Amino acid sequence: MASTSKDNTNNCTAEQSNVTDTLEPGACSESILNPTDSFEEFASEMSSSLQDRDSSLTAKGSTISEIQSEIGESSKENAQMKNTKSSDDLQSKDGAMSASASNSNLTEQNGVDEDCDNEKDDYLQSPELVNKEKHVFILSSAGKPIYSRYGNEDKLAGLCGVIQALVSFIEEQNQDILRSINTKDCKAVFLVKGPLILVAVSKSNESETQLVLQLTYAFNQVVSMLTLTQLNRIFEQRRNYDLRRLLSGVERLIDNLLVFMEKDPAFLLGAVRCLPLPEKARENITNAIISACNKIRDLVFAIMIAGNQLITLVRMKKYTLHPSDIHLLFNLVRSSESFKTAESWTPICLPKFDATGFLHGHVSYISEDCQACLLLLTVQRDAFFPLSQAKHTIAEKLRRSNCLVAINDALNRNEELPTTNPLKHIGIPEIRHFMYKSKSTAQLFTSDPISLDRLQDYRTRHKEGGDITVKKIEKLSDIDYVRNYRKFCSQIHCTSIPAKLIFRSNSHDTVIAWVTNGFELYVTFDPLMEKDQAIRAVDRLIQWIKKEEHRIFIMNAPTF
Amino acid sequence: MSRCDFKVVLLGCEHVGKTSLVIRFVTCSFNGNAPYQNTIGAAFCAKKMYSKGRDFNVGIWDTAGSERYESMTKTYYRGTHAAIICYDPCDIYSWERLQHWMRELRIVEEDCKVYLCGTKKDIVDSGAAAREVSEETVANYSKGLNGHFLTSSKTGENVEELFQKVVDDCVADLKLMKDVEEHRRQLITIEPVKHKRFCAC
Ligand SMILES: Nc1nc2c(ncn2[C@@H]2O[C@H](COP(=O)(O)OP(=O)(O)OP(=O)(O)O)[C@@H](O)[C@H]2O)c(=O)[nH]1
Numbered sequence: 001m002a003s004t005s006k007d008n009t010n011n012c013t014a015e016q017s018n019v020t021d022t023l024e025p026g027a028c029s030e031s032i033l034n035p036t037d038s039f040e041e042f043a044s045e046m047s048s049s050l051q052d053r054d055s056s057l058t059a060k061g062s063t064i065s066e067i068q069s070e071i072g073e074s075s076k077e078n079a080q081m082k083n084t085k086s087s088d089d090l091q092s093k094d095g096a097m098s099a100s101a102s103n104s105n106l107t108e109q110n111g112v113d114e115d116c117d118n119e120k121d122d123y124l125q126s127p128e129l130v131n132k133e134k135h136v137f138i139l140s141s142a143g144k145p146i147y148s149r150y151g152n153e154d155k156l157a158g159l160c161g162v163i164q165a166l167v168s169f170i171e172e173q174n175q176d177i178l179r180s181i182n183t184k185d186c187k188a189v190f191l192v193k194g195p196l197i198l199v200a201v202s203k204s205n206e207s208e209t210q211l212v213l214q215l216t217y218a219f220n221q222v223v224s225m226l227t228l229t230q231l232n233r234i235f236e237q238r239r240n241y242d243l244r245r246l247l248s249g250v251e252r253l254i255d256n257l258l259v260f261m262e263k264d265p266a267f268l269l270g271a272v273r274c275l276p277l278p279e280k281a282r283e284n285i286t287n288a289i290i291s292a293c294n295k296i297r298d299l300v301f302a303i304m305i306a307g308n309q310l311i312t313l314v315r316m317k318k319y320t321l322h323p324s325d326i327h328l329l330f331n332l333v334r335s336s337e338s339f340k341t342a343e344s345w346t347p348i349c350l351p352k353f354d355a356t357g358f359l360h361g362h363v364s365y366i367s368e369d370c371q372a373c374l375l376l377l378t379v380q381r382d383a384f385f386p387l388s389q390a391k392h393t394i395a396e397k398l399r400r401s402n403c404l405v406a407i408n409d410a411l412n413r414n415e416e417l418p419t420t421n422p423l424k425h426i427g428i429p430e431i432r433h434f435m436y437k438s439k440s441t442a443q444l445f446t447s448d449p450i451s452l453d454r455l456q457d458y459r460t461r462h463k464e465g466g467d468i469t470v471k472k473i474e475k476l477s478d479i480d481y482v483r484n485y486r487k488f489c490s491q492i493h494c495t496s497i498p499a500k501l502i503f504r505s506n507s508h509d510t511v512i513a514w515v516t517n518g519f520e521l522y523v524t525f526d527p528l529m530e531k532d533q534a535i536r537a538v539d540r541l542i543q544w545i546k547k548e549e550h551r552i553f554i555m556n557a558p559t560f
Numbered sequence: 561m562s563r564c565d566f567k568v569v570l571l572g573c574e575h576v577g578k579t580s581l582v583i584r585f586v587t588c589s590f591n592g593n594a595p596y597q598n599t600i601g602a603a604f605c606a607k608k609m610y611s612k613g614r615d616f617n618v619g620i621w622d623t624a625g626s627e628r629y630e631s632m633t634k635t636y637y638r639g640t641h642a643a644i645i646c647y648d649p650c651d652i653y654s655w656e657r658l659q660h661w662m663r664e665l666r667i668v669e670e671d672c673k674v675y676l677c678g679t680k681k682d683i684v685d686s687g688a689a690a691r692e693v694s695e696e697t698v699a700n701y702s703k704g705l706n707g708h709f710l711t712s713s714k715t716g717e718n719v720e721e722l723f724q725k726v727v728d729d730c731v732a733d734l735k736l737m738k739d740v741e742e743h744r745r746q747l748i749t750i751e752p753v754k755h756k757r758f759c760a761c
């Protein structure tokens with residue numbers, strides 16, 4: 001399991017530096033986001049037994065019905081929810097089996113690839129499918145294809161049958177869970193969730209945990225469209241159901257989510273990016289939302305986002321959102337052109353918040369000249385018109401207080417903003433790239449804030465006075481840096497011997513990965529840096545983040 | 561409470577062209593190059609229309625045709641004054657599904673006016689795709705309904721006519737108009753002044 005890189009990797013405890021005396025940049029006593037570390041969660045997912053797996057999918061109490069009863073809305077919906085709940089308890093088909101938590105990590109020299117050859121299935125050799133860095137398949141536990149990242153899943157029925165047979169063979173014969181198959185240059189990772197089997201076949205450098213995380217996201221994307229309750233019920237009633245009937249359009253969402261996860265470190269770190277804004281502007285936006293919405297009793301969350309970044313989140317007291325639910329909302333908004341043309345009203349299930357039921361979302365863009373999208377999520381399915389009115393009030397206020405301009409400036413990366421080109425502003429020329437996560441608030445800042453939409457390397461775009469050519473930087477994009485961090489990230493999150501500080505220097509670059517109680521930081525420097533020099537630069541970097549924290553992060557946790 | 565006088569809902573299979581129809585009607589445009597994207601949940605639009613010498617705000621719900629939202633769709637047709645059920649003449653399945661909405665609608669809103677709308681007339685006319693639903697079948701079926709139109713969102717043909725007919729029928733309905741007047745009075749007493757621009761989308 002341990003990485004066998006020849007690099008000079010140094011694990012040592014964090015050195016006390018002067019910046020940690022004060023609160024870490026971005027730290028805040030109360031958070032809008034639930035900062036539970038998803039890595040720990042996935043690590044436990046991977047070591048769970050068959051029995052744990054089944055019991056983890058039976059519904060806990062429904063947060064949505066809790067809210068409904070709290071605001072005195074014992075509506076029909078509530079009753080419906082209860083009815084369906086009984087059928088929601090996954091039958092414990094493995095009740096008689098003894099639990100075993102051992103890992104079935106089959107490592108075979110001639111793994112799946114050759115099996116496929118034996119099958120003589122020509123389609124598996126077609127250009128649509130070969131030479132892809134990462135495949136993702138979703139199938140039902142009966143072996144029916146539901147989704148394939150590449151190619152046509154209809155033609156993959158044979159492959160899905162093989163996957164299903166493998167998974168159930170291990171379960172039935174070995175009373176164990178098939179987690180992964182490793183071949184020379186490729187790993188296949190399996191995840192069985194409720195009635196679905198998800199598989200990633202990857203040639204990338206992502207760890208098993210990272211792949212499981214991605215599969216879990218794909219599963220949650222399906223749940224967010226159907227709810228877990230409905231998903232379970234469908235397959236209880238008809239084990240052979242073709243789920244694609246209910247997932248039209250969701251394929252596009254999963255496609256985009258997979259790309260998004262490969263590019264954006266937010267997934268890797270389980271954190272949310274915020275749109276950098278002047279503190280005052282963000283405060284005005286938040287207040288506009290609160291004053292327009294505070295009379296709407298059944299509103300649970302009001303979320304404003306732009307370009308996969310959070311602008312603000314106002315919430316009902318007691319409730320927070322998990323970063324992964326926000327990522328699904330980012331993905332939904334980013335993937336749906338239809339939100340731009342009209343106000344939408346749609347059921348949305350946020351799996352971490354409550355996988356058993358739908359929230360109802362009013363989704364609209366703030367105005368034609370501002371790409372910020374407002375989501376108003378409620379437990380009341382008839383609330384469209386009051387929310388629509390609230391939205392218009394908010395939009396009007398933001399326009400009058402110049403907040404739309406502030407949002408547009410940030411989105412268009414106005415040159416005058418310190419956060420537009422942080423590296424230039426910080427003025428430490430050796431730093432090529434960094435990403436910083438504030439752990440207590442699950443928020444993230446990277447040196448290329450809108451990497452996803454502007455993929456060009458801004459260092460070359462902004463080259464001035466020839467200093468870039470002097471340093472002869474290879475043209476790396478944000479994505480390349482993120483790929484590079486993956487390995488360090490999994491060492492830091494390794495459950496057996498987690499590293500606190502990793503310093504690695506070679507002729508390509510120098511990387512520092514550092515985790516404390518308050519933050520996680522990954523920095524790429526020029527090659528062959530000395531450790532002392534790098535640590536000093538990191539100190540300065542952290543001081544800069546501290547100085548700009550009110551612009552970069554959401555430092556409070558407003559409620560209605 | 562809605563500020564609209566009339567509530568119109570569009571129903572029909574996915575991909576029949578409901579969203580294109582609304583966009584053509586509200587913004588007078590059609591983008592044939594944009595790849596198809598299914599509607600998520602439902603989208604609301606409003607447009608001011610003129611009938612019998614007066615202005616009316618018409619609220620239009622463009623629902624998602626995907627089976628996934630079927631159980632939700634009821635929420636959208638509750639209280640609707642008119643329903644436009646769309647089918648694609650070159651897609652027999654979309655015609656067969658039509659009866660499903662008809663039944664559902666009758667259960668929830670028995671008084672609501674029902675219009676049939678065959679979409680993509682430009683394709684039918686050009687012969688680019690073969691008609692799978694005969695004119696005769698449609699004529700027979702639409703006898704008991706409030707109207708049938710064959711529209712093209714690409715050219716705009718019959719789109720205005722369809723919605724104008726819906727509104728004219730509503731205005732001609734005395735019982736319905738009594739409710740509309742009552743609704744307007746309530747709005748004024750609940751929220752005085754200031755609500756002019758609300759329904760523009
Ligand atoms: N040529 C032509 N194409 C049309 C016409 N109307 C719709 N289309 C095309 O048909 C496809 C589906 O149109 P939509 O309006 O998105 O369908 P919909 O009924 O809203 O689908 P759902 O939202 O999934 O229920 C799109 O690719 C449109 O461009 C038309 O009048 N003529």
Ligand SMILES: [Mg+2]
Nearest residue numbers: 578579598599
């Ligand atoms: Mg549509």
